[in-house]
Amino acid sequence: MPDRHPRRWLILGVLCLSLLVVVVDNMVLNIAIPSLIVDLGASSADIQWIIDAYILVFAGLLLTAGSLSDRHGRRLGLVFGLIVFGGASGLATICQTPGQLIAVRGLMGAGAAFLMPGTLSILTTVFDEAERKKAIAIWSSVLMLGALGAPTLGGLLLEHFWWGSVFLINIPIAILGIVAALLIIPESKGPASRPDLVGAATSMLGMTALIWGIINAPEHGWASARTLGGFAVAAVALTAFGLWERRTAEPMLPLTLFRNRNFAGASLSLVLLGFSAGGVVLALTQYLQFVLGYTPIEAGLAFIPMLVTAMAFNGVGVVVDKRFGARVALSAGLLLMAAGFAVMASLEPGDGYLKLAVALVVMGMGNGTAVPAAVGTLLGALPPERAGVGSAVNDTVQQVGTALSVAVLGAILTAAYRGALPEGVTGEAHQSIGDALGVAAATGDSALARLAQDAFVEAISVTALVGVVGGILASIVAASVLRPKPAVAPESNVSTKVGA
Secondary structure, three states, X not given: OOOOOOOHHHHHHHHHHHHHHHHHHHHHHHHHHHXXXXXXXXXXXXXXXXXXXHHHHHHHHHHHHHHHHHHHOHHHHHHHHHHHHXXXXXXXXXXXXXXXXXXXXXXXHHHHHHHHHHHHHHHHHHOOHHHHHHHHHHHHHHHHHHHHHHHHHHHHHHHHOOHHHHHHHHHHHHHHHHHHHHHHOOEEOOOOOOOOHHHHHHHHHHHHHHHHHHHHHHHHOOOOHHHHHHHHHHHHXXXXXXHHHHHOOOOOOOHHHHHOHHHHHHHHHHHHHHHHHHHHXXXXXXXXXXXXXXXXXXXXXXXXXXXXXXXXXXXXXHHHHHHHOHHHHHHHHHHHHHHHHHHXXXXXXXXXXXXXXXXXXXXXXXXHHHHHHHHHHHHHOOOHHHHHHHHHHHHHHHHHHHHHHHHHHHHHHHHHHXXXXXXXXXXXXXXXXXXXXXXXXXXXXXXXXXHHHHHHHHHHHHHHHHHHHHHHHHHHHHHHHOOOOOOOOHHHOOOOOEEO
């Protein structure tokens, strides 16, 4: 294949290194959540906003960042993202309040918005259809390896230093990524296009308002002015976004892309997969530390079964895809995810770690099988000149699912926890398990601690049922919508206009 870039595998290594900074940060942040609750005095809503501020800025800027990278250079976009992300990580270490950390996490989301589509768009330009899913599987496995080591390192830092030390991990990785990208990755550009500022503004406003409404619902009620106001603004802004994208000459999200069954099916499957997974994994870090009594490092090590299994099954997913097609690989992976959530939904007080480990292994099998097929199918359905924006679409649909997951499942988890507590438990102990354990420790009330732990286990079981439904629905979508053949012929998938 003369069109294949001779340094494509070395370039893939640099892309994996660059994206490690985001993976390490997100995984370590999950482990640090109990420390944030205790040391910063972060409430449940604060924790959700520390996560959602990043996701909302990230998702809102992704398409604009992808378009800018196509126009001015994909390597330039990648390096810019690493600089912003690394600098924001330094600021995170000196935050003194939840509000400050929320603001800095938003800045980190801006850096990631340039970083992530840059990695996938460059991967798309240097790998053709025959090798792309294999490259995505390797890319995914390396990132899983980073996610495997990050909790251990983060746990060690949390045991010996303050919570802000976990963000220091990002800085040397970002510096290495910048140097390697400049030395090894060639610059590439697509056709000139203008950034869609109206589209970026309306989409970000709409998503922010939607998440605001959902987060406020448990505290103020679904019929409160704050909740309904958020939903009203979201409806207006997202409707305006759709109308604008239909009419503007250079939309950041061409709605005609969704006429392609493979693109639409892969996108919806990724949204449902992200929705079913995000909030449940967030709850598990609290379960491990608050219920099972694990230290931060032990909580990090507890995720090893899922990560190792996902790495192993990335290769399985590629083989299944090659033999039976992306539809079978994606559907099977999503059903395995649903089965893992079903095991988690059966958790009961006193079960310990073994049942959770089984659930994590099954979820890892599903994730490893589904991800290469989903991402490869979505990217393969796009024209090569839209590599940057197309990669941003992939990231956007996943982040939309994750953002909704953290908000909706976080709200369900909080409501289920409070509903499972006896009527006599009121005040701070009624707000969250972290608050309840704090009250119990201060008063020596071991019975309150046990009640809170049992209520939280029941809440996780309820929340995991949403993951079961999400996985099954996503599998049905993949089986019914995806076509057995890729929508784009292999010879048209390679963009060779890559300059040094």
